[in-house]
Amino acid sequence: MNNLFDLTGKTALITGSSRGIGFYYAKGLAQAGAKIILNSTNQGSLDKAISLLQAEGYQVSGYVFDVANEAHVVNAFQQMDESGYKIDILINNAGIQHRQPLTELALKDWQRIIDVHLTATFLVSREVANRMIARNVGGKIINIGSLTSEQARATIAPYTAAKGGVKMLTKAMATEWGEYNIQVNAIGPGYIATEMNTALIENQTFNEWVKNSTPAQRWGTPEELMGTAIYLASSASNYVNGQIIYVDGGWLSML
Template sequence: MHKLFDLTGKTALITGSARGLGFSYAEGLASAGASIVLSDIRAETLQEAINKLKAKGYNATGYVIDVSKEEQIVNAFEEMDKAGIQIDIVINNAGIQHRQPMVELALKDWQRVVDIHLTGTFLVSREAAKRMIARKSGGKFINICSLTSEQARPTVAPYTAAKGGIKMLTKSMSAEWGEHNIQANGIGPGYILTDMNEALIKDVAFDTWVKNSNPAKRWGKTEELIGTAIFLSSPASDYINGQIIYVDGGWLAVL
């Protein structure tokens, strides 16, 4: 591996990483040499994910964290401090979806989506950044954005608002932390074959629309996001800050 993309000696925290895209990011960064800290709300699934990484010879540990709960985040970072774990890379991936027309949307459902995506990204990043700044080590943040950071679709208003917010939070992070050699960038996945999109994949009309509206004429694969994640975690991106890279097969380019 070229040294520009070598993550040996670095430790990466990936939220929402017990399965799906989060686990793919974790496995990808581990393959580039990083030690991995997984986090998820499901203890049993989290342990299974840790075991999978260890079985491949990777250095991995994990913490049960609901990223919408400030106390859990603060406690997890304090536990990492005690264990001597210093986070160099953060991928803010944790998220949920809630599909419902806005006129029928309850405040609690709106708040839950926004809290997990947007507020969770802020809280995790705040705790990691204050430690990076204190030890003068620099660091990398990768915030998982979305096509809905740029464009809206019906029935996913809280998700769209949160992902739009994450785009601008990423820019704010770069504005405040860039002088500390901390880079904050985002990845905006297109329509990817994941568990979260299972209902859409099985919807014949939606599946056809995705394929017809995308220059690549297909859904993306989880492994097609790993290269961008490694790049944004590595020295190769040291002068890139506040940017969003859309891995979408060209979807946004043709709207």
């Protein structure tokens, strides 16, 4: 029996993948056999990530572009076309955060969060899907949702709105592209211990709240997201479409 989770011969683009959770998605897919294309807006960070993965023997390249800028996205895909890359798997991971009460929130800050999380997911997926359809080989698109795709927290309204939109955009993409054998699903990470969350982890009150409101009684690790990414990128999930899988230690299940 063939390994359902084997990604050998596949090429995967992961946005926002020079560090943090995106880097672990890339590493997980590389471990499963995929060739990896990293993305960042910072060349130095991108070069460091490429070197780290190449040192472990993986096939990795990378492109600097802003996923929320249509011209940048279109240009990057033209470069990838010219280099002969044919993307089989896309993970729309790039993201930022901005914490501020709604009554004090400037439109530019609202728009930037929406653009990076929601509009960028549309832009990059559109480019990938058009190429998958033209090649007539199908493919996998994995969007990144959040616990805020289901629930809200104060001071992160634009992020919450964007991640709720990502959940529904995932369903819309699955509806339109399913006939081309393209499966579009999403991952909803729970509270994951990353460098970006260091301040929250070091905040004793918040840290205890996370632990007490999670059945697992702890923060998750980036490595614990890798298996879900591999599953959704592989032939094991060929009849799974339009879903969001929460990797949250049970957080959403607990009152």
